Amino acid sequence: MAPLLRMTSVVRAVCLVLGLGGCVxxxxxxxxxVRGVQQGQELGEVPQVAxxxxxxxxxxxxxxxxxxxxDEDGPFGVQYTYNGMSPGPTIRATRGDVVEVELVNALDxxxxxxWHGLHVPFDMDGVTWMGAPVQPGETFTYRFTVDQVGTxxxxxxxxxxxxxxAGLYGAFVVExxxxxxxxxxxVFVADSLDEHRGGDRxxxxxxxxxxxxxxxxxxxxxxxxxxxxxxxxxxxVNVANxxxxxxxxxxDIEHIASDQGLLPSLQTPDHIGLGPGDRADVVWRVGEExxxxxxxxxxxxxxxxxxxxxxxxxxxxxxxxxxxxxxxWPFSGLExxxxxxxxxxxxxxxxxxxxxxxxxxxxxxxxxxxxxxPAGEPRIIEVRNLSPxxxxxxxxxxxxxxxxxxxxxxxxxxxxDTWNLAIRDIVRLRVDSANRGDWMTHCHILEHAEDGMxxxxxxx
Ligand code: C2O
Ligand code: CU
Numbered sequence: 001m002a003p004l005l006r007m008t009s010v011v012r013a014v015c016l017v018l019g020l021g022g023c024v025x026x027x028x029x030x031x032x033x034v035r036g037v038q039q040g041q042e043l044g045e046v047p048q049v050a051x052x053x054x055x056x057x058x059x060x061x062x063x064x065x066x067x068x069x070x071d072e073d074g075p076f077g078v079q080y081t082y083n084g085m086s087p088g089p090t091i092r093a094t095r096g097d098v099v100e101v102e103l104v105n106a107l108d109x110x111x112x113x114x115w116h117g118l119h120v121p122f123d124m125d126g127v128t129w130m131g132a133p134v135q136p137g138e139t140f141t142y143r144f145t146v147d148q149v150g151t152x153x154x155x156x157x158x159x160x161x162x163x164x165x166a167g168l169y170g171a172f173v174v175e176x177x178x179x180x181x182x183x184x185x186x187v188f189v190a191d192s193l194d195e196h197r198g199g200d201r202x203x204x205x206x207x208x209x210x211x212x213x214x215x216x217x218x219x220x221x222x223x224x225x226x227x228x229x230x231x232x233x234x235x236x237v238n239v240a241n242x243x244x245x246x247x248x249x250x251x252d253i254e255h256i257a258s259d260q261g262l263l264p265s266l267q268t269p270d271h272i273g274l275g276p277g278d279r280a281d282v283v284w285r286v287g288e289e290x291x292x293x294x295x296x297x298x299x300x301x302x303x304x305x306x307x308x309x310x311x312x313x314x315x316x317x318x319x320x321x322x323x324x325x326x327x328x329w330p331f332s333g334l335e336x337x338x339x340x341x342x343x344x345x346x347x348x349x350x351x352x353x354x355x356x357x358x359x360x361x362x363x364x365x366x367x368x369x370x371x372x373x374p375a376g377e378p379r380i381i382e383v384r385n386l387s388p389x390x391x392x393x394x395x396x397x398x399x400x401x402x403x404x405x406x407x408x409x410x411x412x413x414x415x416x417d418t419w420n421l422a423i424r425d426i427v428r429l430r431v432d433s434a435n436r437g438d439w440m441t442h443c444h445i446l447e448h449a450e451d452g453m454x455x456x457x458x459x460x
Pocket of ligand 2: 392
């Protein structure tokens with residue numbers, strides 16, 4: 001598909017290179033477009049979010065402070081921030097690092113931080129199942145070792161739908177010394193703007209299902225500048241409460257990593273679906289041409305809709321040059337585990353937008369039956385979606401392999417922590433974890449989880 005925007009005059013503001021190639025300042029004028037952009041509209045730059053400062057780089061522990069506070073003058077109204085920013089600072093660590101995050105609660109409400117996708121010890125998981133949240137004025141220090149690699153994120157797990165909607169989230173990147181160096185490692189945190197963002201204006205289940213506006217790193221429909229000849233790793237995180245991304249751009253999609261790090265092999269899908277909570281890493285081998293990054297309009301009530309696609313941002317190439325070669329990624333080459341055809345644990349998802357009632361096995365958190373399995377013994381979980389809504393299924397504290405979707409094995413080995421169930425889907429998953437604890441297991445549509453679509457999976 002041809003690019004839908006043509007540059008007329010480009011305001012070439014000085015491009016400050018932030019860290020590994022992010023860019024702020026300036027803007028670009030566009031002549032016309034579809035995807036919701038007005039004639040001649042100035043496009044702001046999509047900044048790279050600042051990387052959290054390591055408060056004491058001398059001792060090998062990544063030590064970060066996050067202050068959660070209320071901001072009356074956010075770009076989209078009242079919002080909650082970490083260190084004055086939404087998204088909060090990106091936390092970057094290397095596999096094997098000890099990470100210590102001091103949460104300072106300067107909000108007028110209790111809060112916590114959950115490390116989405118990271119297999120942290122149970123008492124560091126930021127949940128309030130058998131524990132108290134961090135009260136206003138208090139601090140709490142989370143400490144854990146990261147022994148995974150990939151793109152994760154952090155967010156509160158107390159009054160979660162409202163606090164995440166209000167802006168409390170950030171990316172958490174774990175690098176691996178085994179993966180090839182890139183010229184720019186960019187993080188794109190995408191949130192929907194149709195979710196009544198604002199600490200006071202959260203609207204509960206059943207509203208705003210058609211997401212029409214998105215922001216990326218706090219900017220709606222901006223510009224990302226890259227250099228021709230660069231190898232760019234782009235990490236996408238969907239932090240929306242219920243908005244789905246169905247990502248696409250002009251040119252090939254080279255998909256290298258998903259929720260839990262590198263895929264078993266390079267994938268070249270025709271789009272990437274990201275439900276709430278999901279992540280994907282792709283590679284852009286930048287040549288001469290810019291391109292639009294957009295999402296098809298997608299509704300949790302049944303997938304693609306007739307609405308126009310929504311542009312997330314435009315990628316502009318400074319100093320066009322031939323595209324670089326693809327480096328060698330240390331893909332595992334793993335094959336999918338065969339589905340054994342039975343399940344040890346079954347979770348049936350039911351509910352309805354009419355009633356706003358969302359259940360797992362007919363139960364509402366916290367009045368739930370706790371399923372359990374012994375540490376280190378694999379188990380098969382079947383998740384059935386019986387409701388007229390899609391649900392991104394998420395388990396804390398461990399990853400899971402997807403064995404089958406409606407009886408069919410996935411095309412390649414698929415290891416995730418968040419997996420979307422389309423309407424009527426039946427998926428079988430394999431868990432195998434030695435991480436003891438009472439792990440929240442829930443739908444990542446936060447309004448659904450809040451209403452009760454959340455249970456506990458115990459590793460004993
Ligand atoms: Cu993003 Cu219970 O988590
Ligand atoms: Cu749901």
